[in-house]
Amino acid sequence: MxxxxxxxxxxxxxxxxLNATILFTxxxxxxxxxxxxxxxARLSEAEAVxxxxxxxxxxVTAIRDQIAEVGGGEAGRYLPFIGTLFLFIATANILALVPGFQPxxxxxxxxxxxxxxVLIAVPLFSIGERGIGGYLRAYLRPTPLMLPFNIVGEISRTIALAVRLYGNVMSGTVIVGILISVAPFFFPVLMQLLGLLTGLIQAYIFAILAMVYIGSASRNRSAPDGAAAPQETAGTGN
Amino acid sequence: MQIDWLTVVAQIVNFLVLVWLLQRFLYRPIIRAMARREERIATRLAEAQAAREAAEADADRVREQQEALEARREEMLGEARREVAALRARLEADIEAEIEAKRRTWNAHLQDEREAFTARLRQRAGHQVIDIVGRVLRDYAGSDLGGQLAATFADRLAALDAGERDKLKRAAERAEGPARLDSGIALKPGTRSRITRAIHECVGREIEVAYHEDDALILGIRLTIGEQTVEWSAARFLHRLETTLDEVIEGGGRHRPSPAPATG
Structure with a gap:
């Protein structure tokens, strides 16, 4: 299998x-x-749409509002990146319902x-926001002793993001495959529905976490200490 | 769990391409369309607000103009009313003055006519009385009216008291011309001589007498010596008749003062 x-x-x-991943992407x-x-192509600027x-x-409005709610500030800068993350993952997970489609x-x-x-985007957005000096200084906070821990945290955060999404999506597909071989009629349908829900939730969580990382890194200027800590713990939920 | 790093790189590229494409085809057009729509709505709201304010300003202006017109109309009406009242008062005053003038003229005419009528009546009545009296005297006393008149005048002259005779004598002495004797009727020479004799006896021998006729006396004789006058005539009776006629004509209203008979 x-x-x-x-x-x-x-x-x-x-x-x-050329494997199936790239093709289905x-x-x-x-x-x-x-x-x-x-x-x-046929956008209407009048009242009737x-x-x-x-x-x-x-x-688009919902994504923008979510970005503004989580990251605050100017939603327009992050919209293409965060919105595309969400749309891509959500579409891929929904299409998992289609027989023969490998998400x-x-x-x-x-x-x-x-x-x-995301790992690359976080420092890019942060540098764009605060300048490279401001970004690098964030690694020395609260004390320079924290530098290695901050670096490890940055990398582990990225790995956790990747593995979480992979595990959830892949497990759904694997479970459906196993259940089909065990109980071919009823359970797979329920699991497919569950997979649909999980896929959408995963898309939401991935996009929101990315925004949280970017936002925490960019916002350190106004809240220098501890502002990122509670938001990072949110990433351990799934 | 395996990672195909070639696929990873390809997926990174794919993702970045997707970001660019979606930015190109999705986010930018949608956000631009929404922004333009909001702008349009805001513009139209502002236009509507401006139009509303303009309409309110127009309405205010029209209302003010209307009020001004109303005030002007009231003012003009009041002015016209005042002019009409003044014109009416003036016309009424004119008419009253005209009526008053006509009334005065009419009264004057009436007065003149009455006086003329009275004078005519007095004359005619006097002459009629004289004629009647004369005829009666001639028929029954065998004498003419002039003789009777002269006899009466002589009697009255003789009946004057001493003081009045002295006045006449002193007047005759001061007088330069002859004494004047007026009679209402023509006197015969005999009658004239009787009267002259009576005057000579009572006043003075040297007095000359000039005889005149005066219709106004009607029936009677008036002797004028200097500033002194002695008169006996039918005038007092005729004055009384005239007074009675006035009373009859005016219905007991206004009385004309009747001239008092002279001494005699």
Whole structure:
């Protein structure tokens, strides 16, 4: 039984393998981009809008409000990054319902890639906000003795983010596979429903945690000590 | 649990491409559309507010103009009323003055006519009385009226008291011209001589007498010597008749002062 879609190689050329993870990622991307393009090509700026536009506006507004609620400040800067994280993971997890679709989020490679993106984005946003000196000084707080712990915390946080998403998505797929072999009719349906819920929750948690990391790193200027600590503990919940 | 680092790199690239594409096709257009819509709504609200304020300002202005017009109309009406009242008062005063003038003129005419009528009546009545008296005297006493008149005058002259005779004598001495004797009727020469004799006996021998006729006396004789006058005539009776006629004409109203008979 295949655990990761990485192992499902569809095409190989000169050592470059096109596996199922990349293929289904492209499917998700195509779906998102084409859907957005199809709707935003006929955007209405008047009071009357189409229901698809209204749906997109609701989604974008909700994401923006969540970002403003968690990170505070200017939501527009983080919207493309955080919003794309959420939309990509959520779409991939929902599409897991489609028979034959292997969600790319079930691959540790994908979740690691997303976590690495967050790992890189946090200092980038923080430097953009406070300058490189301000960002580096945050590692020496509250005392320079904490420098190694801060570095370890940064790395472990990224690993935890990646493994959490991977584990949840992959486990759902694996459990469904096992249950189909044991009780083929009833349980898989329930587990699929559960997987749908879990997938959406995971998308939400991943995006929110990323925002929390970015926000805590960027906000240290106004709250120099201890502001990040309670938000980091939120990441241990799942 | 294995990580294919090539796939990791590919997924990172995929994710960044997806971020760019979604920013291009999703977030930016949607946010721009929402911002423009909000801007439009805000603009229209502001326009509506401005239009409303303009309409309120217009309404205020129109109301003020209306009030001003109303006030002006009231003012003009009041002015017109005052003018009408003044004109009416003036016209009434004019009419009253005109009526008063006409009334005065009419009264004057009436007065003149009455006086003329009275004078005519007095004359005619006097002459009629004289005629009647003369005819009666001629028929029954065999004498003419002039003779009777002269006899009466002579009697009255003779009946004057001493003081009045002295006055006449002193007047005759001061007088330069002759004594004047007026009679209402023509006197015959015999009658004139009787009267002259009576005057000579009572006043003085040297007095000359000039005879004149005066219709106003009607029936009677008036002797004028200097500033002194002795008169006996039918005038007092005619004055009494005139007074009675006045009373009859005016219905017991106004009385004309009747001229008193002279001494004699």
């Amino acid at each position: 295949e655990i990761s879609p990485d192992a499902w190689v569809l095409y190989e050329w000169m050592g470059l393998r 492209w499917v998700v991307m195509a779906l998102l981009v084409l859907g957005s393009w199809a709707i935003t 189409s229901r698809w536009q209204a749906l997109l506006e609701v989604i 790319p989020t079930g691959s540790l490679s994908t979740t690691a890639a997303l976590a690495i993106c």
